[in-house]
Amino acid sequence: MEAPPLLVQPDPSDPRLTRRVSGVDHTGALVEASVTVERPLTLYLNGQEVVTMMTILDLPEDLALGYLLNQNMLKRGDRVTGVEYDDDLGVVVVRTEARTDFETKLRKKTLTSGCAQGTAFGDLLEDFESARLPAEAEVRTSWLYRLLHRINTLPTLYLEAGAIHGCALCERDRPLVYMEDVGRHNAVDKIAGWMFRHDTAPGDKIFYTTGRLTSEMVIKTVRMGIPVLVSRSGFTAWGVELARQAGLTLIGRCKGRRFLALAGQDRIVFDADLRYVEEESAKHWRKNSREAEAAGSDGAAG
Amino acid sequence: MEAPPLLVQPDPSDPRLTRRVSGVDHTGALVEASVTVERPLTLYLNGQEVVTMMTILDLPEDLALGYLLNQNMLKRGDRVTGVEYDDDLGVVVVRTEARTDFETKLRKKTLTSGCAQGTAFGDLLEDFESARLPAEAEVRTSWLYRLLHRINTLPTLYLEAGAIHGCALCERDRPLVYMEDVGRHNAVDKIAGWMFRHDTAPGDKIFYTTGRLTSEMVIKTVRMGIPVLVSRSGFTAWGVELARQAGLTLIGRCKGRRFLALAGQDRIVFDADLRYVEEESAKHWRKNSREAEAAGSDGAAG
Numbered sequence: 001m002e003a004p005p006l007l008v009q010p011d012p013s014d015p016r017l018t019r020r021v022s023g024v025d026h027t028g029a030l031v032e033a034s035v036t037v038e039r040p041l042t043l044y045l046n047g048q049e050v051v052t053m054m055t056i057l058d059l060p061e062d063l064a065l066g067y068l069l070n071q072n073m074l075k076r077g078d079r080v081t082g083v084e085y086d087d088d089l090g091v092v093v094v095r096t097e098a099r100t101d102f103e104t105k106l107r108k109k110t111l112t113s114g115c116a117q118g119t120a121f122g123d124l125l126e127d128f129e130s131a132r133l134p135a136e137a138e139v140r141t142s143w144l145y146r147l148l149h150r151i152n153t154l155p156t157l158y159l160e161a162g163a164i165h166g167c168a169l170c171e172r173d174r175p176l177v178y179m180e181d182v183g184r185h186n187a188v189d190k191i192a193g194w195m196f197r198h199d200t201a202p203g204d205k206i207f208y209t210t211g212r213l214t215s216e217m218v219i220k221t222v223r224m225g226i227p228v229l230v231s232r233s234g235f236t237a238w239g240v241e242l243a244r245q246a247g248l249t250l251i252g253r254c255k256g257r258r259f260l261a262l263a264g265q266d267r268i269v270f271d272a273d274l275r276y277v278e279e280e281s282a283k284h285w286r287k288n289s290r291e292a293e294a295a296g297s298d299g300a301a302g
Numbered sequence: 303m304e305a306p307p308l309l310v311q312p313d314p315s316d317p318r319l320t321r322r323v324s325g326v327d328h329t330g331a332l333v334e335a336s337v338t339v340e341r342p343l344t345l346y347l348n349g350q351e352v353v354t355m356m357t358i359l360d361l362p363e364d365l366a367l368g369y370l371l372n373q374n375m376l377k378r379g380d381r382v383t384g385v386e387y388d389d390d391l392g393v394v395v396v397r398t399e400a401r402t403d404f405e406t407k408l409r410k411k412t413l414t415s416g417c418a419q420g421t422a423f424g425d426l427l428e429d430f431e432s433a434r435l436p437a438e439a440e441v442r443t444s445w446l447y448r449l450l451h452r453i454n455t456l457p458t459l460y461l462e463a464g465a466i467h468g469c470a471l472c473e474r475d476r477p478l479v480y481m482e483d484v485g486r487h488n489a490v491d492k493i494a495g496w497m498f499r500h501d502t503a504p505g506d507k508i509f510y511t512t513g514r515l516t517s518e519m520v521i522k523t524v525r526m527g528i529p530v531l532v533s534r535s536g537f538t539a540w541g542v543e544l545a546r547q548a549g550l551t552l553i554g555r556c557k558g559r560r561f562l563a564l565a566g567q568d569r570i571v572f573d574a575d576l577r578y579v580e581e582e583s584a585k586h587w588r589k590n591s592r593e594a595e596a597a598g599s600d601g602a603a604g
Contacts, residue, residue, distance in 0.1 A: 236337060260333065
């Protein structure tokens with residue numbers, strides 16, 4: 001049975017996203033390689049410069065909206081009146097009907113400590129306590145294994161050029177949207193922006209990332225309202241702590257038939273017959289070790 | 303022959319760096335796992351709040367100094383009069399004799415656009431054109447293979463708990479300092495801070511990272527004055543471009559006997575007999591795929 005196509009998936013053949021460069025290999029032989037293109041994008045919220053990000057720049061509007069939402073600079077209540085991207089300037093502007101809390105706070109804050117970044121990070125946790133995820137949502141191990149197989153066999157930019165990160169928005173055993181970027185958080189943010197623009201209900205979704213399950217990743221997933229977060233990578237302690245606080249199901253080190261759930265285990269339905277789930281082959285390991293390498297720089301800080 | 307010990311290397315047994323948490327595995331069985339601890343650290347430059355970083359918080363002073371140096375917020379000319387870390391507040395303050403350009407610029411800037419982060423990123427490229435790396439420095443493939451073997455067999459936090467990134471400052475075939483952190487850039491910055499405090503000459507060093515060879519990683523290595531940057535991960539196009547501009551030797555996808563050099567190849571001496579260099583085993587791939595997974599969130603931006 002043919003799996004249904006994704007609504008959004010990477011286009012490794014897009015010439016703007018990779019470049020051929022020449023070099024030498026370990027034998028000293030001249031070789032050509034495909035490398036991922038990263039470009040700076042400066043984000044404005046109305047008149048307020050917010051941040052300059054490095055991105056593959058495939059979906060600047062989704063990235064801009066998602067970044068502001070996930071940083072809690074844009075609240076669900078804020079009415080977005082437009083998102084304008086200027087390719088020459090490498091600038092994207094998100095406009096809202098009224099000035100946002102963030103702008104007001106920032107204006108106040110910058111007159112004192114002058115730090116947008118500190119503020120932004122502080123705001124990440126704001127409203128986190130009040131976040132509620134649907135308890136009735138479930139994730140079946142049979143879905144999980146089909147999802148991972150599907151995701152690992154998608155044509156991706158990383159297969160073309162490596163050094164890139166992937167995230168998928170999934171429903172049951174089906175990935176709906178797969179996005180990649182040089183910054184792990186960019187990929188998450190682009191999906192958040194896409195969900196916002198398409199008014200996607202998050203309560204029955206599963207979020208997959210190639211990156212680690214850190215506090216920031218947990219906070220963003222909770223802010224997006226998605227009850228299940230899955231990764232092939234590991235956990236940080238604060239990520240686990242926050243996931244337990246918010247009632248997020250946190251599944252990591254997810255490879256072949258193995259995984260580890262450190263929060264919200266009660267949503268997991270163990271319906272897969274493990275005798276019929278393949279372990280990852282060495283070939284897989286190679287592929288996935290390259291995939292995992294894609295994890296990395298997520299921006300200016302730290 | 304016993305290899306000499308490193309000057310600094312991770313202490314996986316340090317109880318502050320990992321935590322045991324319980325969960326379930328793929329069979330539904332109750333299990334305990336070690337996870338990496340990440341803590342927020344807020345950095346001040348004199349009176350100026352700069353950023354809040356997530357870190358394993360093993361070396362806050364090195365991280366603070368290195369971050370400011372690598373972000374070009376602290377110039378070599380600035381005389382550092384003190385670095386104070388307050389464990390209760392999770393705050394580190396770097397004090398300089400005179401107010402820094404960064405503070406002055408920021409104060410000016412914040413009154414207009416109010417964005418510290420944008421400024422910081424803009425400043426990354428400042429002075430980059432004028433940076434010069436020693437042309438006579440060399441890197442022998444025999445050193446490279448010994449370095450990688452040594453680094454891959456170090457006891458590390460990632461082996462204990464995963465979800466962490468590693469960087470090494472090396473001289474010839476010897477890793478001198480190996481540092482890890484939840485943020486790839488934290489590991490780099492901590493080494494920059496350590497080099498600053500120990501007044502380490504960079505011109506004959508080799509820098510190794512588990513993370514990708516992005517523009518930021520290249521800019522930081524050049525700013526640190528190190529002529530050779532090595533990674534097991536891939537490249538981004540701008541990373542390659544900047545490395546060529548600055549005359550940095552950029553070696554990536556470095557695994558087993560294979561690697562790819564996309565800039566500064568002329569520094570490479572191919573002296574290793576490849577018949578005696580092992581390919582990575584599947585076991586290695588597992589280890590390294592876990593290692594690579596450690597790459598990820600590097601902070602608040604992007």
